[in-house]
């Protein structure tokens with residue numbers, strides 16, 4: 278494990294219904310500081326399960342996830358502390374519908390980081406500014422477009438100052454004309470050096486932004502490398518087959 | 525013909541004015557409200573606790589099982605007790621529960637109103653608990669995941685994110701449960717509580733005529749229920765407005 282490694286996944290397995298469904302079947306993956314790792318693969322290959330295991334939304338059947346020197350898969354550790362440092366963005370935004378944008382952004386920093394309301398709000402406004410949504414601070418999620426919702430959701434995670442951001446198909450639920458604005462925000466984030474793990478079907482984004490592309494199928498990592506290696510010189514036949522369908 | 529000779533006027537006089545009988549209705553109605561209000565509070569408190577236990581069992585059993593230790597064992601026993609409670613309370617008539625409370629459990633107490641509050645409270649709690657549980661389950665699972673992924677623990681997620689949304693979803697159902705409770709308390713007369721229904725019964729017995737006294741009782745219930753129903757409608761409209 279190199280010194281830059283932020284998350285070290287070893288032998289990660291996740292089975293459902295006994296051993297009938299092997300959603301993850303032995304994953305080894307190192308994610309370094311500042312990397313943008315894009316995970317691709319066919320439907321049902323285990324991408325979401327893999328991502329959700331990183332912050333233990335799914336409880337692994339076996340294996341270890343070393344983050345900040347602790348094994349997250351160990352049930353004895355305080356997972357909540359670690360989750361604060363792992364921002365997550367969902368396909369369906371999951372904003373809190375009963376709170377306005379500002380409240381969505383500040384509730385966790387206030388309750389969990391012990392920030393003062395003014396301080397948390399000032400920080401949230403600064404972050405909103407970066408995604409051009411400062412003028413919607415008082416709006417409720419139902420008053421926002423899909424693209425705006427997802428940008429707010431990204432900011433909500435960022436307000437906790439995470440060490441890594443996890444994205445599970447952040448643009449899949451968006452109308453096509455709104456995909457761009459969300460990817461733009463993610464690109465900016467990558468440029469600022471944020472460590473990101475992104476599950477997406479946006480191959481253009483993967484090619485342009487990823488430092489590494491990981492191809493999964495059948496609960497296994499079958500191939501990984503730079504975008505050029507994976508997209509232009511795929512080795513694994515299943516990756517070749519997958520790319521021929523999506524590109 | 526003299527107005528005061530009319531049958532109906534005479535009857536109303538006998539049921540309401542003679543011996544200040546209207547005060548009996550007032551007192552009876554006050555007892556009805558006392559039992560309903562008290563039972564409502566008892567039901568809410570116990571109901572919330574049971575719903576909390578049942579949902580935390582459903583949502584945490586996987587984690588607790590993996591964690592080992594006695595946490596899972598305790599929670600599953602408590603959860604089992606709650607389930608038995610719900611089954612018994614919802615599977616037996618409230619009158620029987622009331623009589624067991626009065627003649628067996630609190631045999632030494634003659635405070636019927638208090639026993640009524642306890643009995644109807646415990647009964648109502650079973651229904652309130654299931655309303656809350658359904659409400660919590662109806663909140664999108666994504667909300668739960670958003671809360672947990674940001675670092676809130678189970679109870680913080682419940683408190684800050686799930687319960688405020690759940691409350692909005694169940695408020696109309698909850699208010700309807702209370703309207704049902706108000707009407708249910710009419711059987712408290714079985715254990716000697718002189719609430720509204722019993723009052724009508726007693727006055728009927730005194731004047732050998734039941735139509736007017738019970739009619740008045742029915743009207744008081746009806747008007748109260750109509751007022752409460754209008755309130756529920758208002759709450760529902762306001763909630764729907766804030767959804768948008």
Ligand SMILES: Nc1ncnc2c1ncn2[C@@H]1O[C@H](COP(=O)(O)OP(=O)(O)OP(=O)(O)O)[C@@H](O)[C@H]1O
Nearest residue numbers: 293294298299300319320321322323324325326327
């Ligand atoms: N709760 C569950 N119970 C049983 N099987 C599950 C469960 N969750 C996921 N699976 C199975 O695990 C496998 C991997 O699912 P996963 O959602 O990780 O795939 P994915 O790569 O994210 O697919 P998609 O691109 O469609 O989102 C699938 O076969 C799925 O059916």
Ligand SMILES: [Mg+2]
Nearest residue numbers: 324325326446
């Ligand atoms: Mg998925």
